Amino acid sequence: MNGTALIHSIIDGILTGSVYALMATGLTLIFGVMNIINVAQGIFVILGAYLSYALSVHFGIDLFVGLAITIPTLFLVGIVVERVFLSRIKGPEKVVMSILVTYAISLVIEGILNMVFSVNYVELQAWYVDRSVRVFGYWLPYIYLLGFALAVVLLGALYFMLYRTRFGASVRASLADQTSAALVGINVKNVSTICFGIGIAVTAAGGMIYGATNAFNASSSYDLISRLLVIIVLGGMGSIGGALAAGVFMITVEDMVSVIWGPVWSSLTFFLILVIILSVRPQGIFGKLEARLA
Amino acid sequence: MTNLLKVEGVTRAFGGLQALSGCSLSVEKGSIAGLIGPNGSGKTTLFNVITGYVKPDAGTVTFDGRDITSARPSQVFTLGVGRTFQITRIFARITVLENMLVASQRQEGWLRGLTRSKSSTQEVAAAMEWLDFVGIARLASLQAGALSFGQRKLLELAYVLVADPDVILLDEPAGGVNLTLINEIAEKIRSLNKEGKTFLIVEHNMEFVMQICDAVTVMHQGVDLVSGTPEEIRNNPDVLDAYLGGPDDDDVDVAS
Amino acid sequence: MSRFKHGWWLLALAIFIAYPLVETNPAYTTIGIFTLIFMACATSWNMFSGYSGYVNLGSAVFYGSGAYTMALFANHLHMAGNGDLFWLVPLGGVVASIIAIPVGLVALRVRRHTFVVITIAIFFVFQLSAINFSFTGGTSGMQLPFIPWFITNYNVPFYYVALGIVVFAALLSAVVRRSRFGLQLLAIRDDEDRAAGLGVRVFAVKLTGFALSAFAVGMGGALYAMFIGQIYPQFVFDPIFDISIALMAIFGGLGTFIGPLLGALVLESTQQLLTLKYSNGSLYLIIFGGVFLIVILFMPQGVVVAIRDAWARRAARRDGRVTVGATVNPGATS
Numbered sequence: 033m034n035g036t037a038l039i040h041s042i043i044d045g046i047l048t049g050s051v052y053a054l055m056a057t058g059l060t061l062i063f064g065v066m067n068i069i070n071v072a073q074g075i076f077v078i079l080g081a082y083l084s085y086a087l088s089v090h091f092g093i094d095l096f097v098g099l100a101i102t103i104p105t106l107f108l109v110g111i112v113v114e115r116v117f118l119s120r121i122k123g124p125e126k127v128v129m130s131i132l133v134t135y136a137i138s139l140v141i142e143g144i145l146n147m148v149f150s151v152n153y154v155e156l157q158a159w160y161v162d163r164s165v166r167v168f169g170y171w172l173p174y175i176y177l178l179g180f181a182l183a184v185v186l187l188g189a190l191y192f193m194l195y196r197t198r199f200g201a202s203v204r205a206s207l208a209d210q211t212s213a214a215l216v217g218i219n220v221k222n223v224s225t226i227c228f229g230i231g232i233a234v235t236a237a238g239g240m241i242y243g244a245t246n247a248f249n250a251s252s253s254y255d256l257i258s259r260l261l262v263i264i265v266l267g268g269m270g271s272i273g274g275a276l277a278a279g280v281f282m283i284t285v286e287d288m289v290s291v292i293w294g295p296v297w298s299s300l301t302f303f304l305i306l307v308i309i310l311s312v313r314p315q316g317i318f319g320k321l322e323a324r325l326a
Numbered sequence: 327m328t329n330l331l332k333v334e335g336v337t338r339a340f341g342g343l344q345a346l347s348g349c350s351l352s353v354e355k356g357s358i359a360g361l362i363g364p365n366g367s368g369k370t371t372l373f374n375v376i377t378g379y380v381k382p383d384a385g386t387v388t389f390d391g392r393d394i395t396s397a398r399p400s401q402v403f404t405l406g407v408g409r410t411f412q413i414t415r416i417f418a419r420i421t422v423l424e425n426m427l428v429a430s431q432r433q434e435g436w437l438r439g440l441t442r443s444k445s446s447t448q449e450v451a452a453a454m455e456w457l458d459f460v461g462i463a464r465l466a467s468l469q470a471g472a473l474s475f476g477q478r479k480l481l482e483l484a485y486v487l488v489a490d491p492d493v494i495l496l497d498e499p500a501g502g503v504n505l506t507l508i509n510e511i512a513e514k515i516r517s518l519n520k521e522g523k524t525f526l527i528v529e530h531n532m533e534f535v536m537q538i539c540d541a542v543t544v545m546h547q548g549v550d551l552v553s554g555t556p557e558e559i560r561n562n563p564d565v566l567d568a569y570l571g572g573p574d575d576d577d578v579d580v581a582s
Numbered sequence: 583m584s585r586f587k588h589g590w591w592l593l594a595l596a597i598f599i600a601y602p603l604v605e606t607n608p609a610y611t612t613i614g615i616f617t618l619i620f621m622a623c624a625t626s627w628n629m630f631s632g633y634s635g636y637v638n639l640g641s642a643v644f645y646g647s648g649a650y651t652m653a654l655f656a657n658h659l660h661m662a663g664n665g666d667l668f669w670l671v672p673l674g675g676v677v678a679s680i681i682a683i684p685v686g687l688v689a690l691r692v693r694r695h696t697f698v699v700i701t702i703a704i705f706f707v708f709q710l711s712a713i714n715f716s717f718t719g720g721t722s723g724m725q726l727p728f729i730p731w732f733i734t735n736y737n738v739p740f741y742y743v744a745l746g747i748v749v750f751a752a753l754l755s756a757v758v759r760r761s762r763f764g765l766q767l768l769a770i771r772d773d774e775d776r777a778a779g780l781g782v783r784v785f786a787v788k789l790t791g792f793a794l795s796a797f798a799v800g801m802g803g804a805l806y807a808m809f810i811g812q813i814y815p816q817f818v819f820d821p822i823f824d825i826s827i828a829l830m831a832i833f834g835g836l837g838t839f840i841g842p843l844l845g846a847l848v849l850e851s852t853q854q855l856l857t858l859k860y861s862n863g864s865l866y867l868i869i870f871g872g873v874f875l876i877v878i879l880f881m882p883q884g885v886v887v888a889i890r891d892a893w894a895r896r897a898a899r900r901d902g903r904v905t906v907g908a909t910v911n912p913g914a915t916s
Contacts, residue, residue, distance in 0.1 A: 124419075127695040128635070128694070132832060132874070133878055133879065136871040136874040138871070139870060139871030140875070143864040144868060265703075300707060303710070307700065307703055310688065314691050314693075314696070316696075377779060379775065399779045400778050400782055402779075404781050415773050416773070417769050419772050420765070428777060428780055431762065438762075443760055443761060
C-alpha cells in the first residue's frame, strides 16, 4: 500500500459512490414520502442494467442513449407497481408490510430475469467501459467519470425538481409531514405515486453504470439492496442530503479498506461501520432522533 | 403535610428550543395539584421529565424522598408514579382485560414474567374491579382498538390505577370528551383522592381545574410562574398576562 | 384450550411421527426433514418477531451459528460420524442464544424499521466473516465427519430429531404466549413507550425474547449441518433463509401460534417438491413471490386468520346473528 494508491481509492470511491448516492436517494425519497422501505430497489437496479444490456446487445443502442428508453420505462414500472400493490398497504404495520410486499415483488422480478437472461453473469459493453484516461496523474476509467457526471446531472435535476417546482414543494411538504400536507390540500396519493416512479426511474441510470462496472446477474440485487439500505439508514431515513453524504462516504471508505487491508475485508467493513455507528448513534449519522412521544 | 413529588430547577432544551428553563414544582401528599399554562409552556415536557421519558439537562426530580431524575420510565412507574398521555395510548391489538394486566405487576422482575402465567385470579379480579370503577367492565374481553375515544380515556385511567400508584399524573383528562364524561372523570378523581391518592393534572379546561384542584401552578415559557390556591390564581394579574400576551402559541410540547 | 383441541394437536403429532414409517423414499423423507426444520425456525422467529413486532431479517445469523457450532465442535473434538453428533444439536442452540445477546444489545436499541435494516447488516457481517476468516474454512466451508448409515435409513433419526425441535419450539412459543412475558411482548408491539410507562422493562424483555427465539433456529442450523455433512458460508448464512422464515410466518399469520407452523409446512414442502419435480428455482421464485403478494395484500393477517374469520362469518350467518365487523385479534389467538 502506498499514498498514491490510497488517494486513487478515494477518487474511485467518490466517483462510484455518487452512483450509489443516486440510487439511495431514490430509496430514501420513497421512504420519506410514503413510509415504504422498498426492498425491491436492488432488483430494479438490476432490471435497469438488463434493459440497457438488451438494448445494446440486440439493437446496438449505446448505453447512455438507451437511458432515454430505460428511464421512462422504469418510471412507468414504478407507477404501476405503486398503484397496483403498494397503495394497498395500510394499517399499523405499514413499514414492515411494505418490506415484505416489495420483497415479494423483488422475488417475482428475480425469477423472471433468471428465466429471460439466465443466471450467467453478464457485463455491459461499450468503448468507454474498459478504457481509462489520465487525470492529474491518475488513470481513471471513462465509465467512472461518465457515471459520476450522470449522477451529478440527475441529482441536479432532482434538486431542481424538489426545490424549484410546485410539485417539488408538495413533495417536500409530504416529506416533512404527510398529515399536514394533506390538510393544506396536497394530493398525497398522487405525490406518492409519482415519487415512487421517480425513485425507481433513477435506478435505470444507476443500473446502467452498475452493469458497466460490475459483472451481474439477478441475485446481485441482494448485495445492492443491503448496501443501499445501510446507506439510507446511516444518512437518516428520509433525508436526501444524508443519503448523498452517506453514499459517497461509505463507498469511499470501502474502497480505502480494500486498498489498505484487501478487498475481502471491504464489504465486511461496510456493514460493520453501520453496526458500530448505530450502537453509538441509533438515529444514524445525519438523522434526527425519532419522535418518541405524542 | 409532606411533598410527595418535588421538581427543582429542571431545564431541558430540544435543539435550539428551550422547553423548560428552571422549572420547579411540588405536589403535597394527598392533594390534587393542577398544572396550567398556555400551549408550549412546557407542561407535557415536564411530565415527560418526571416520568423518565425525557432526561433533563439540569435540575432534580424527587419522589417520596428519592431522587428519580435519571430513572427510566419503567422504574419511575415501579416506584409509584403513574401517568396518562395527552393523546390516549392503549394497546390496541390485545383485549381490554389484557391491557389491564400489562400494568398489574409493579414490583415483579422481568424473568418472573417468563415463568408465570399471563394472569392470576386476584389480578383478574382487581382488574375487573377497576374496569368496573371506570364503568367499562362489560367491555373487558373486547379488543382495545375497538373502544371509542372516551372509553379509551377511561381504560387508560383504569390501567394506571390497577398498579396502585401513589401519585397519578393526568395529561388533559378532560380533553376532547363530552361534559357528562368530564363530570364523571372529575367524580372519579375526587373519590380516589379521598382514598388517599395524590394527583397532578395538566388541563386546559379551567373550570375543571378550578373545581377539583387544591393547588394550581401556572407555567409560562418553561418556568413556573406562580403557585397558589385556585382562588389566588384566578385573581393573579400575571396569569392573565401569560395567557394573553405570550408570544409562543405553537405547541412545542411534543418532543421530537 | 379445550381438551378437544388438544386432541387435534395429538393427531397432528401422530401423523408426523408416522410419516417416515409410511413414506420410506429418502427423497421424500428429506423433504420432511427440511420442512420440519423450517417449521421450527418459523415458529421460533414468530415467538419474538411476531409477538413483539420487531421483524428480524437476520435469523440466518442464528442458523449459521448453529451450523458452524456443529462443524467446529465435531472437528475439533475429533468426533466420530455417528449418533453422538446429535448431542451437538442443543449446543448449537445454546451458542445461537449466546450470540443473540450482543447482537440484540446493538440491534434492539433502534426503533422498528431501523431494526429491520440493522439485522440485515449484522447478517452480512456474519456471512462475510464466515467467508473471510480461516477458522471457518472460508468459501470452501467445512466438512463434517461422515456418518456411515445405510441410505434407506439414514434420514429417519434426523427426521425425529427435527420433529423434536419443532415440538420444543412450539411448546416454547405456547408457553411464552400464555405467560406474562408474552403479554409484555404484545404490549411492546402495540406501544413500546406506553408499556415502559407501565413498568415493563422493555429492553430486557425484548432481549430475552430475542435470545430465546435464537435457540431453536440454532438447533435447526446444527441439525442441517450434520444432515448435509458439508457446510458453505453462503448456504448457512443465506439471505433467502432470512426472508423465507419471515414470509412463512406471515403467510400463516403473524403473531398467531399455528400460523408459522402451517406456513412453513405448506411453503417449504411445496418448494422442495417443485425443486424435486421440476428443478426450476426461477419458477419457484415467481410462484412464491406471487402467492405471497396475494396473501399479504388480500389477507394481511395471514391465511389462518382469514380462514377463521370466514368460518366465523359463516357460522354467524347460519345462526342468523349479525357479525360485528369480524374483529378477530391476531395476537390473542392461541
